Amino acid sequence: MTSQRPTTGRLVGKIAGTYPLAETYHTAALSAEMQRLTLQVSEIVPEATGLQLPGSPDTTVIGRTEWIERNVATFAKLTEPARKRLEERMVESGPAGQRAASMAGTLMQAETGLFSASFPVRSSANTSWFSQRVKAATLLPTSVRTSCRSSELISFAPRSFVSGWRSMNSPTERSFRALPG
Amino acid sequence: MALHELTHRAQFQGVAWLRDYFLSLVTELVEQSAPEQGRLVRVMDELSQRKAAGRPLIDERGLFGLFASPEQNAVLDKVQALMSLLEGHGHVVMDRVGAEHLRSQERMSRVLKSRRQDKRTAAFFRLTGLEMKIKQYKAGERFVLFVEREASWETINLAFRGASSLPTLAEIENPGQWLDRVA
Numbered sequence: 001m002t003s004q005r006p007t008t009g010r011l012v013g014k015i016a017g018t019y020p021l022a023e024t025y026h027t028a029a030l031s032a033e034m035q036r037l038t039l040q041v042s043e044i045v046p047e048a049t050g051l052q053l054p055g056s057p058d059t060t061v062i063g064r065t066e067w068i069e070r071n072v073a074t075f076a077k078l079t080e081p082a083r084k085r086l087e088e089r090m091v092e093s094g095p096a097g098q099r100a101a102s103m104a105g106t107l108m109q110a111e112t113g114l115f116s117a118s119f120p121v122r123s124s125a126n127t128s129w130f131s132q133r134v135k136a137a138t139l140l141p142t143s144v145r146t147s148c149r150s151s152e153l154i155s156f157a158p159r160s161f162v163s164g165w166r167s168m169n170s171p172t173e174r175s176f177r178a179l180p181g
Numbered sequence: 182m183a184l185h186e187l188t189h190r191a192q193f194q195g196v197a198w199l200r201d202y203f204l205s206l207v208t209e210l211v212e213q214s215a216p217e218q219g220r221l222v223r224v225m226d227e228l229s230q231r232k233a234a235g236r237p238l239i240d241e242r243g244l245f246g247l248f249a250s251p252e253q254n255a256v257l258d259k260v261q262a263l264m265s266l267l268e269g270h271g272h273v274v275m276d277r278v279g280a281e282h283l284r285s286q287e288r289m290s291r292v293l294k295s296r297r298q299d300k301r302t303a304a305f306f307r308l309t310g311l312e313m314k315i316k317q318y319k320a321g322e323r324f325v326l327f328v329e330r331e332a333s334w335e336t337i338n339l340a341f342r343g344a345s346s347l348p349t350l351a352e353i354e355n356p357g358q359w360l361d362r363v364a
Contacts, residue, residue, distance in 0.1 A: 051192060053190060
Protein backbone atom coordinates (compact mmCIF):
# COMPACT_ATOMS: atom_id res chain seq x y z
CA MET A 1 0.00 0.00 0.00
CA THR A 2 1.55 3.23 -1.10
CA SER A 3 0.40 6.50 0.34
CA GLN A 4 1.12 10.19 0.02
CA ARG A 5 0.33 10.57 3.69
CA PRO A 6 3.16 11.01 6.17
CA THR A 7 4.62 7.64 7.01
CA THR A 8 5.70 6.40 10.40
CA GLY A 9 9.24 6.78 9.17
CA ARG A 10 8.83 10.42 8.31
CA LEU A 11 7.23 11.02 11.66
CA VAL A 12 10.01 9.32 13.57
CA GLY A 13 12.51 10.83 11.18
CA LYS A 14 11.42 14.29 12.21
CA ILE A 15 12.11 13.39 15.81
CA ALA A 16 15.45 11.87 14.91
CA GLY A 17 16.45 15.03 13.04
CA THR A 18 18.66 15.44 10.03
CA TYR A 19 22.34 14.83 9.80
CA PRO A 20 23.92 18.26 9.17
CA LEU A 21 25.95 16.99 6.24
CA ALA A 22 23.17 14.94 4.68
CA GLU A 23 22.92 15.34 0.90
CA THR A 24 26.38 16.87 0.68
CA TYR A 25 29.73 15.65 -0.54
CA HIS A 26 30.01 13.76 2.73
CA THR A 27 27.25 11.33 1.85
CA ALA A 28 28.92 10.53 -1.47
CA ALA A 29 32.26 10.09 0.23
CA LEU A 30 30.75 7.87 2.89
CA SER A 31 28.99 5.82 0.25
CA ALA A 32 32.22 5.13 -1.59
CA GLU A 33 33.98 4.36 1.65
CA MET A 34 31.27 1.93 2.74
CA GLN A 35 31.56 -0.02 -0.51
CA ARG A 36 35.25 -0.51 0.09
CA LEU A 37 34.85 -1.32 3.77
CA THR A 38 32.07 -3.79 3.17
CA LEU A 39 34.23 -5.84 0.81
CA GLN A 40 37.09 -5.70 3.26
CA VAL A 41 34.95 -6.68 6.23
CA SER A 42 33.31 -9.52 4.28
CA GLU A 43 36.62 -11.32 4.47
CA ILE A 44 37.23 -10.56 8.13
CA VAL A 45 33.87 -11.52 9.66
CA PRO A 46 33.86 -15.27 8.75
CA GLU A 47 37.33 -15.57 10.18
CA ALA A 48 36.41 -13.74 13.38
CA THR A 49 33.11 -15.55 13.97
CA GLY A 50 33.53 -18.98 12.43
CA LEU A 51 30.24 -18.35 10.62
CA GLN A 52 29.80 -18.41 6.87
CA LEU A 53 29.06 -15.19 5.02
CA PRO A 54 27.71 -16.28 1.65
CA GLY A 55 27.17 -13.96 -1.31
CA SER A 56 28.72 -10.57 -1.84
CA PRO A 57 26.98 -7.85 0.16
CA ASP A 58 26.87 -4.33 -1.14
CA THR A 59 25.81 -1.14 0.57
CA THR A 60 24.02 2.09 -0.17
CA VAL A 61 24.19 5.06 2.15
CA ILE A 62 20.81 6.65 2.90
CA GLY A 63 19.46 9.23 5.34
CA ARG A 64 17.86 8.67 8.73
CA THR A 65 14.27 9.08 7.59
CA GLU A 66 14.62 6.69 4.70
CA TRP A 67 16.33 4.18 6.94
CA ILE A 68 13.49 4.33 9.43
CA GLU A 69 10.92 4.06 6.64
CA ARG A 70 12.65 1.03 5.24
CA ASN A 71 12.80 -0.56 8.67
CA VAL A 72 9.10 -0.06 9.17
CA ALA A 73 8.30 -1.24 5.64
CA THR A 74 10.42 -4.34 6.01
CA PHE A 75 8.85 -5.22 9.29
CA ALA A 76 5.36 -4.56 7.97
CA LYS A 77 6.12 -6.84 5.03
CA LEU A 78 7.31 -9.54 7.38
CA THR A 79 4.17 -9.33 9.45
CA GLU A 80 1.72 -8.95 6.57
CA PRO A 81 0.56 -12.63 6.57
CA ALA A 82 -0.14 -12.47 10.30
CA ARG A 83 -1.98 -9.19 9.90
CA LYS A 84 -4.19 -10.68 7.18
CA ARG A 85 -5.01 -13.72 9.34
CA LEU A 86 -5.94 -11.45 12.22
CA GLU A 87 -8.19 -9.35 10.00
CA GLU A 88 -9.87 -12.48 8.57
CA ARG A 89 -10.66 -13.70 12.04
CA MET A 90 -12.19 -10.35 12.90
CA VAL A 91 -14.29 -10.17 9.74
CA GLU A 92 -15.63 -13.69 10.36
CA SER A 93 -16.92 -12.54 13.72
CA GLY A 94 -19.68 -10.38 12.13
CA PRO A 95 -20.48 -6.76 11.27
CA ALA A 96 -18.86 -5.34 14.36
CA GLY A 97 -15.81 -7.39 13.60
CA GLN A 98 -15.76 -5.99 10.08
CA ARG A 99 -15.72 -2.48 11.47
CA ALA A 100 -12.97 -3.52 13.82
CA ALA A 101 -10.99 -5.15 11.02
CA SER A 102 -10.01 -1.90 9.36
CA MET A 103 -9.03 -0.55 12.75
CA ALA A 104 -7.03 -3.71 13.41
CA GLY A 105 -4.97 -3.05 10.32
CA THR A 106 -4.09 0.37 11.63
CA LEU A 107 -3.35 -0.99 15.08
CA MET A 108 -1.19 -3.71 13.66
CA GLN A 109 0.83 -1.17 11.75
CA ALA A 110 0.96 1.08 14.78
CA GLU A 111 2.26 -1.74 16.94
CA THR A 112 4.57 -2.76 14.15
CA GLY A 113 5.90 0.76 14.04
CA LEU A 114 6.48 0.81 17.76
CA PHE A 115 7.99 -2.64 17.68
CA SER A 116 10.13 -1.55 14.83
CA ALA A 117 11.32 1.44 16.79
CA SER A 118 11.96 -0.79 19.77
CA PHE A 119 13.98 -3.34 17.87
CA PRO A 120 16.10 -1.72 15.22
CA VAL A 121 18.04 -4.92 14.97
CA ARG A 122 15.07 -6.86 13.68
CA SER A 123 15.58 -5.17 10.39
CA SER A 124 19.30 -5.06 10.47
CA ALA A 125 19.26 -8.79 10.57
CA ASN A 126 16.18 -9.73 8.65
CA THR A 127 16.74 -7.55 5.64
CA SER A 128 19.75 -9.58 4.71
CA TRP A 129 17.61 -12.43 3.47
CA PHE A 130 15.49 -10.19 1.33
CA SER A 131 18.45 -8.91 -0.56
CA GLN A 132 22.16 -8.99 -0.54
CA ARG A 133 22.31 -5.69 1.23
CA VAL A 134 23.11 -4.65 4.74
CA LYS A 135 22.22 -1.66 6.86
CA ALA A 136 24.02 0.52 9.31
CA ALA A 137 23.75 1.14 13.00
CA THR A 138 20.91 3.10 14.52
CA LEU A 139 22.78 6.00 15.94
CA LEU A 140 24.93 6.89 13.02
CA PRO A 141 24.09 9.78 10.75
CA THR A 142 23.44 7.80 7.63
CA SER A 143 22.78 4.21 7.02
CA VAL A 144 22.88 1.53 4.44
CA ARG A 145 19.87 0.58 2.38
CA THR A 146 17.48 -2.03 3.64
CA SER A 147 15.47 -4.19 1.34
CA CYS A 148 12.05 -2.65 0.77
CA ARG A 149 11.59 -0.23 -2.07
CA SER A 150 9.70 2.97 -1.42
CA SER A 151 6.78 1.60 -3.49
CA GLU A 152 6.38 -1.11 -0.89
CA LEU A 153 6.17 1.24 2.05
CA ILE A 154 3.13 0.74 4.21
CA SER A 155 2.01 3.90 5.86
CA PHE A 156 -0.72 5.39 7.95
CA ALA A 157 -1.62 8.91 8.90
CA PRO A 158 -0.58 10.18 12.34
CA ARG A 159 -4.26 10.79 13.07
CA SER A 160 -5.01 7.12 12.42
CA PHE A 161 -2.22 6.14 14.74
CA VAL A 162 -3.61 8.27 17.55
CA SER A 163 -7.21 7.19 17.03
CA GLY A 164 -6.15 3.57 16.69
CA TRP A 165 -4.07 3.69 19.80
CA ARG A 166 -6.85 5.38 21.74
CA SER A 167 -9.40 2.87 20.53
CA MET A 168 -7.23 -0.06 21.41
CA ASN A 169 -6.97 1.16 24.93
CA SER A 170 -10.34 2.79 25.34
CA PRO A 171 -12.43 1.65 28.34
CA THR A 172 -15.46 1.25 26.06
CA GLU A 173 -13.82 -0.90 23.40
CA ARG A 174 -17.18 -1.13 21.66
CA SER A 175 -15.74 -2.14 18.34
CA PHE A 176 -14.06 -5.17 19.73
CA ARG A 177 -16.77 -6.74 21.84
CA ALA A 178 -17.95 -8.91 18.95
CA LEU A 179 -14.56 -10.53 18.68
CA PRO A 180 -14.28 -14.20 19.56
CA GLY A 181 -12.77 -14.64 22.97
CA MET B 182 29.40 -0.25 11.55
CA ALA B 183 30.23 -2.59 8.68
CA LEU B 184 31.71 -5.10 11.09
CA HIS B 185 28.65 -5.10 13.31
CA GLU B 186 26.14 -5.37 10.49
CA LEU B 187 28.02 -7.98 8.52
CA THR B 188 28.28 -10.04 11.67
CA HIS B 189 24.48 -9.96 11.82
CA ARG B 190 24.40 -11.01 8.20
CA ALA B 191 26.68 -13.94 8.99
CA GLN B 192 24.45 -14.90 11.91
CA PHE B 193 21.31 -14.98 9.80
CA GLN B 194 22.76 -16.40 6.63
CA GLY B 195 25.43 -18.63 8.13
CA VAL B 196 23.01 -20.20 10.63
CA ALA B 197 20.37 -21.82 8.46
CA TRP B 198 17.53 -22.21 10.99
CA LEU B 199 17.86 -18.79 12.61
CA ARG B 200 15.83 -16.89 10.02
CA ASP B 201 12.79 -19.15 10.36
CA TYR B 202 13.03 -19.14 14.14
CA PHE B 203 13.17 -15.37 14.26
CA LEU B 204 10.24 -15.07 11.86
CA SER B 205 8.22 -17.54 13.93
CA LEU B 206 8.71 -15.36 17.01
CA VAL B 207 7.73 -12.25 15.11
CA THR B 208 4.62 -13.94 13.69
CA GLU B 209 3.68 -15.21 17.13
CA LEU B 210 4.04 -11.74 18.56
CA VAL B 211 1.98 -10.10 15.85
CA GLU B 212 -0.77 -12.73 15.89
CA GLN B 213 -1.24 -12.00 19.56
CA SER B 214 -1.91 -8.37 18.75
CA ALA B 215 -5.68 -8.76 18.86
CA PRO B 216 -7.36 -5.92 20.71
CA GLU B 217 -7.77 -6.84 24.33
CA GLN B 218 -10.78 -5.96 26.44
CA GLY B 219 -9.88 -4.24 29.65
CA ARG B 220 -6.40 -3.43 28.47
CA LEU B 221 -6.56 0.10 29.82
CA VAL B 222 -7.56 -1.16 33.26
CA ARG B 223 -4.74 -3.68 33.21
CA VAL B 224 -2.26 -1.01 32.17
CA MET B 225 -3.50 1.37 34.88
CA ASP B 226 -3.09 -1.42 37.45
CA GLU B 227 0.40 -2.06 36.20
CA LEU B 228 1.24 1.64 36.42
CA SER B 229 -0.09 1.78 40.00
CA GLN B 230 1.98 -1.24 40.97
CA ARG B 231 5.07 0.26 39.41
CA LYS B 232 4.52 3.55 41.21
CA ALA B 233 3.92 1.81 44.55
CA ALA B 234 7.05 -0.28 44.09
CA GLY B 235 9.07 2.81 43.18
CA ARG B 236 9.78 1.41 39.73
CA PRO B 237 9.84 3.61 36.61
CA LEU B 238 6.38 4.00 35.06
CA ILE B 239 7.81 3.22 31.65
CA ASP B 240 10.57 0.67 31.84
CA GLU B 241 13.17 -0.21 29.25
CA ARG B 242 10.57 -1.98 27.10
CA GLY B 243 8.96 1.37 26.40
CA LEU B 244 5.31 1.91 25.54
CA PHE B 245 5.16 -1.36 23.64
CA GLY B 246 6.14 -3.33 26.72
CA LEU B 247 3.62 -1.45 28.83
CA PHE B 248 0.70 -2.28 26.55
CA ALA B 249 1.80 -5.80 25.61
CA SER B 250 -0.29 -8.66 26.95
CA PRO B 251 1.33 -11.25 29.28
CA GLU B 252 1.46 -13.66 26.32
CA GLN B 253 3.18 -11.06 24.19
CA ASN B 254 5.63 -10.34 26.98
CA ALA B 255 6.54 -14.06 27.14
CA VAL B 256 7.36 -14.01 23.42
CA LEU B 257 9.09 -10.69 23.92
CA ASP B 258 11.41 -12.41 26.43
CA LYS B 259 12.44 -14.92 23.76
CA VAL B 260 13.00 -12.15 21.23
CA GLN B 261 14.99 -10.18 23.76
CA ALA B 262 17.18 -13.17 24.65
CA LEU B 263 17.88 -13.84 20.97
CA MET B 264 18.59 -10.20 20.27
CA SER B 265 20.89 -9.95 23.28
CA LEU B 266 22.92 -12.86 21.99
CA LEU B 267 23.07 -11.50 18.44
CA GLU B 268 23.78 -7.94 19.49
CA GLY B 269 26.34 -8.96 22.09
CA HIS B 270 28.07 -11.19 19.59
CA GLY B 271 28.03 -8.43 16.96
CA HIS B 272 29.28 -5.88 19.45
CA VAL B 273 32.21 -7.97 20.67
CA VAL B 274 33.24 -8.79 17.11
CA MET B 275 32.99 -5.11 16.19
CA ASP B 276 35.08 -3.95 19.14
CA ARG B 277 37.66 -6.70 18.89
CA VAL B 278 38.22 -6.72 15.15
CA GLY B 279 37.79 -2.96 15.02
CA ALA B 280 40.55 -2.48 17.57
CA GLU B 281 42.88 -4.45 15.31
CA HIS B 282 41.99 -2.65 12.10
CA LEU B 283 40.77 0.86 12.98
CA ARG B 284 42.77 3.60 14.58
CA SER B 285 39.57 5.54 15.32
CA GLN B 286 37.71 2.62 16.91
CA GLU B 287 38.14 3.91 20.45
CA ARG B 288 36.87 7.37 19.52
CA MET B 289 33.87 5.94 17.67
CA SER B 290 32.96 3.79 20.65
CA ARG B 291 33.30 6.79 22.99
CA VAL B 292 31.14 9.06 20.82
CA LEU B 293 28.38 6.46 20.53
CA LYS B 294 28.31 5.97 24.30
CA SER B 295 28.22 9.70 25.01
CA ARG B 296 25.26 10.16 22.64
CA ARG B 297 23.31 7.54 24.49
CA GLN B 298 23.94 9.35 27.78
CA ASP B 299 22.43 12.63 26.61
CA LYS B 300 19.30 13.30 28.74
CA ARG B 301 16.94 14.04 25.87
CA THR B 302 18.19 11.04 23.94
CA ALA B 303 17.82 8.85 27.02
CA ALA B 304 14.19 9.95 27.45
CA PHE B 305 13.44 9.22 23.80
CA PHE B 306 15.10 5.82 24.11
CA ARG B 307 12.99 4.96 27.13
CA LEU B 308 9.73 6.00 25.52
CA THR B 309 10.32 4.09 22.33
CA GLY B 310 11.85 1.03 23.95
CA LEU B 311 15.25 1.69 22.43
CA GLU B 312 16.65 1.55 25.93
CA MET B 313 15.95 -2.16 25.83
CA LYS B 314 18.16 -2.41 22.79
CA ILE B 315 20.98 -0.65 24.60
CA LYS B 316 20.55 -3.10 27.48
CA GLN B 317 20.59 -5.92 24.95
CA TYR B 318 23.99 -4.77 23.79
CA LYS B 319 25.33 -4.70 27.31
CA ALA B 320 23.76 -7.94 28.57
CA GLY B 321 24.67 -9.77 25.38
CA GLU B 322 28.21 -8.49 25.50
CA ARG B 323 28.57 -9.61 29.12
CA PHE B 324 27.21 -13.03 28.15
CA VAL B 325 29.59 -13.48 25.21
CA LEU B 326 32.63 -12.31 27.17
CA PHE B 327 31.76 -14.58 30.12
CA VAL B 328 31.42 -17.63 27.87
CA GLU B 329 34.69 -16.86 26.15
CA ARG B 330 36.46 -16.40 29.47
CA GLU B 331 35.04 -19.48 31.16
CA ALA B 332 35.06 -21.76 28.10
CA SER B 333 36.27 -20.50 24.73
CA TRP B 334 35.35 -18.21 21.85
CA GLU B 335 34.24 -21.25 19.83
CA THR B 336 31.83 -22.24 22.63
CA ILE B 337 29.64 -19.23 21.80
CA ASN B 338 28.76 -20.86 18.49
CA LEU B 339 27.11 -23.74 20.40
CA ALA B 340 24.21 -21.33 20.80
CA PHE B 341 23.71 -21.51 17.04
CA ARG B 342 23.22 -25.32 16.97
CA GLY B 343 19.46 -24.99 17.27
CA ALA B 344 16.67 -23.08 18.96
CA SER B 345 16.91 -25.23 22.08
CA SER B 346 20.56 -24.24 22.44
CA LEU B 347 19.83 -20.54 22.50
CA PRO B 348 20.20 -18.89 25.89
CA THR B 349 17.03 -17.88 27.68
CA LEU B 350 16.67 -14.40 29.08
CA ALA B 351 17.59 -15.74 32.54
CA GLU B 352 20.66 -17.43 31.06
CA ILE B 353 21.71 -14.23 29.36
CA GLU B 354 21.84 -12.69 32.84
CA ASN B 355 23.51 -15.82 34.27
CA PRO B 356 25.74 -17.22 31.54
CA GLY B 357 27.02 -19.97 33.85
CA GLN B 358 23.56 -21.57 33.70
CA TRP B 359 23.74 -21.68 29.91
CA LEU B 360 27.22 -23.22 30.01
CA ASP B 361 25.99 -25.90 32.43
CA ARG B 362 23.07 -26.72 30.16
CA VAL B 363 24.65 -26.55 26.73
CA ALA B 364 28.43 -26.87 26.87
